[in-house]
Amino acid sequence: MKINLYSGFLIGLLACVFVSCDLGTTGNVVNVYSHRHYPIDQELFSEFERETGIRVNVVSATADELITRLELEGERSPADLLITVDAGNLHKAKTAGLLQSVSSSKVEEVVPPRLRDSENYWFAYTYRARAIAFAPDRIDAATISTYEKLARLDLGARVVMRSSENPYNQSLMASIVAHLGSEQATEWCRGLTGNFARNPRGNDRDQIKAVAAGQADVTVCNTYYVAKLGESPNAEEREVFNKIEVLFPNQQDRGTHINISGVGVTRHAPNKDNAVKMLEFLISAPVQHRLSVENHEYPVRDDVELSPYLELWGEFLIDTLSLEKLGEFNAPAVRIMDECGWM
Structure with missing residues (x-):
């Protein structure tokens, strides 16, 4: 009986957390x-x-x-x-x-x-595309033309990314697992986190701003965040947009996630x-x-x-991986990110 009462309490509580309890059902x-x-x-x-x-x-x-x-x-x-x-x-x-x-x-x-x-x-x-934003005056686009190249040892500490708790990054990682398998995906994740210029923090716009400010040279972000900076009423944010370029990775093979x-x-x-x-x-x-x-x-x-x-x-080649795979491979993706220290 206690379990039923407690469950009823939780349902009632959750029903009132975000809005009032009078949602119409009829x-x-x-x-x-x-x-x-x-x-x-x-x-x-x-x-x-x-x-x-x-x-x-x-x-x-x-x-x-x-x-x-x-x-x-x-x-x-x-x-x-x-x-x-x-x-x-x-x-x-x-x-x-x-x-x-x-x-x-x-x-x-x-x-x-x-x-x-x-x-x-x-x-x-x-x-939305999970594209690469980079500083064209500091890094050659050819060296970062795929997601895989972001994990190269010779790239160095030039990458910023948001937290592994973010679903956009989890789904990107799930796509890597689906395409490369767990072993290669783990190697990629270790290489990528080894190239982090700082511990993950902030949202996509914060990563783009860090690149524009010279704190790093490259990040992965959703395209609409870049556009939002370009149309911002804030002159400093528009300047951020002018300092970076967008690259759609993996255009010669599977396409962009x-x-x-x-x-x-x-x-x-x-x-x-x-x-x-x-x-x-x-x-x-x-x-x-x-x-x-x-x-x-x-x-x-x-x-x-x-x-x-x-x-x-412009147009870009889209990864044809079934979107259902992003859910199917979420668990191994999160496990790999945790193992690699992607905070």
Whole structure:
């Protein structure tokens, strides 16, 4: 009895941590659990409300927190949609039985198979490249043209990276494991961490700023962070953008690693029809255009205008590794990062 009471307490507590406890489970609503943190998201949710008359309730937290909440809530969960910024987290949610397969001709016609779950449990609605940003006046692009070259012994302490706890780096590491195997991936990780100019700290923008400031010569980052610096109202941040260049690694072999913002309908969604409408809204041409032009994310559609920054960097070869592998290889990736001292 104590266990049941304690579990009930946890469910109630988690249900009130981030928002009020009165999320609607009936009526014309859709409840979104989201790991995204961009201002444009709330604008799009408001636009969806105006277009459809469906009220959008949003719970914001980390992916791990949201997944834990869904597990504890079980059949009583008010959530209709789970949005995360990493395919590995969506795979984790699917494996935990927290999502359901969805059939929508509108979505399936737009989102290519490589950008969705093989059983339609989740779909990408944007993607981003995990590219290399470097100081062209201090390092030759040819010496860092692949992820593997960042681990070369002769490169020296010229690399800065954010923490291994970050899902973007975990998924990059998972892709390395998938391509090279655990043994070679471990060697790569040891070489990379041996080339760190400092202990990992800060976000992607902090790594780019460190390169521009001469604290290091190269980093790995999501492309939209570079674009955000370029359009910043802060002159110092725009100067950071002017001091670095973007390189898409592994263009002569497997291609550049990408990750996604993706969405899945939850297993016990009380408003499934509204959830599917939101999913279809997110992959619509007007929304895809805004996400690209205003937030510098790559659209899943091929018929919308790109951000000027994405146009500037041009087309690139994308790693064709199944995004599901990023979740499947997460555990060995994290283990290897821990073994190598990637903090």
